Amino acid sequence: MLGRATLDRAAHVRTDPEQLDALWADPASQVLLIDDGRLPVVDGERPHLTLVSPADIQSAGASERHLLGLGDDGRAVFMVRLAETADAPAGSSWTGLREVGVALDDRDAGIAVTAVALANWHASHPHCARCGQPTVIAEGGWVRQCPDDGSEHYPRTDPAVIMLVRDEDDRALLGHQSVWQDGWFSTLAGFVEPGETAEAAVRREVLEESGILVGSDPDDVVYLGSQPWPFPSSLMLGFHARAAAGTIIVDGVELAEARWFSRDELLAACTDGSVRIPSPISIARRLIERWYGEPLPGSWSRP
Ligand SMILES: [Zn+2]
Structure with missing residues (x-):
C-alpha cells in the first residue's frame, strides 16, 4: 500500500x-x-x-x-x-x-x-490565491509565499472517504464506475465536503451513489485507517460501514452498477476473472480483503 x-x-x-x-x-x-x-x-x-x-x-x-x-x-x-x-x-x-x-x-x-x-x-498552485501574482517557494519547499501581499500558501490535501458497506448477511457492496473497463469493481468513495464529518460523508456518498442507507448508530461506521493518494492530492480515509436499509439504485453517472457480493461469489468471480478488484497498492483492496479475511486473486490498475 x-x-x-x-x-x-x-x-x-x-x-x-x-x-x-x-x-x-x-x-x-x-x-x-x-x-x-x-x-x-x-x-x-x-x-x-x-x-x-x-x-x-x-x-x-x-x-x-x-x-x-x-x-x-x-x-x-x-x-x-x-x-x-x-x-x-x-x-x-x-x-x-x-x-x-x-x-x-x-x-x-x-x-x-x-x-x-x-x-x-x-x-x-504557482499563483497567489488572493491576488494572482506568482508565488515563491519558502520553508524548504513546504510553503509558497506571495511577494506582493505576503500571504502564505500551504500544500493542500483533500480528504476523501472510501468505504466497504456490509449488509445483514455480511455481503460486501462493490461498485463499477461507468468510465472503468468491464468487470472492474471497487469500494465506494467520495470527497468530504466543507463542514462535514468523515462519518457523515460516508453515509451521504453511499446513499447518493447506491441508494443504500447506512445505519445511524456510531458503530455502523468504523474507521480503519488512511492512505495518501496523490492523484493528485487526496488523503483516503478508510471505513467499514453497515447497511440499515435500501435497495440498490445507482446514480448512473458516476456508478454504472453496484452489487452485493457474498464471500463465495466474490472469490469465484475473482478466480474466473469476471470481476477484478483494485491493485494491492490501494486502500480499497485492503478494505475488501479485511472483510473477506484473506488475499483474493487478480487485480486491476489504471495507468
Ligand atoms: Zn498575493
Whole structure:
C-alpha cells in the first residue's frame, strides 16, 4: 500500500536556512528528481528509486529544493522538480507512481508518495490565491509565499472517504464506475465536503451513489485507517460501514452498477476473472480483503 513508511520530516529544519544550505551542500545528501509527476526508477526484480547527489543537479536554483526529510542515517532527502523533461538518471527510467508504487520497498514508497504529492501541489498552485501574482517557494519547499501581499500558501490535501458497506448477511457492496473497463469493481468513495464529518460523508456518498442507507448508530461506521493518494492530492480515509436499509439504485453517472457480493461469489468471480478488484497498492483492496479475511486473486490498475 502507498505511504507505508516515511522519513523524519524534520520540520524544524525547513525554517532554518543555514541548516538547509548545509544539507544541500553535503555530498551525502540525496535528491529525488521528479519529471511531470514521474519518478526515476531502476526496473528489475526489486524496482527502486534513483537518488542523485545535490552536486549532480545543475539547473536547480537553491529556491527550488524541497526537503522531504532525514533518513535513519541522518542523510537529507530532497525533491527537485524538473522544469523541462530531461533524461532520467543513468540506469533508470521515468515511471508513474501508480505503476511502480506497490513494488517499491517501504522507504522508497514513503519518499515517492510525499514527493509526488508535493510536486503535484507546486505544479498546480504557482499563483497567489488572493491576488494572482506568482508565488515563491519558502520553508524548504513546504510553503509558497506571495511577494506582493505576503500571504502564505500551504500544500493542500483533500480528504476523501472510501468505504466497504456490509449488509445483514455480511455481503460486501462493490461498485463499477461507468468510465472503468468491464468487470472492474471497487469500494465506494467520495470527497468530504466543507463542514462535514468523515462519518457523515460516508453515509451521504453511499446513499447518493447506491441508494443504500447506512445505519445511524456510531458503530455502523468504523474507521480503519488512511492512505495518501496523490492523484493528485487526496488523503483516503478508510471505513467499514453497515447497511440499515435500501435497495440498490445507482446514480448512473458516476456508478454504472453496484452489487452485493457474498464471500463465495466474490472469490469465484475473482478466480474466473469476471470481476477484478483494485491493485494491492490501494486502500480499497485492503478494505475488501479485511472483510473477506484473506488475499483474493487478480487485480486491476489504471495507468
Ligand atoms: Zn498575493
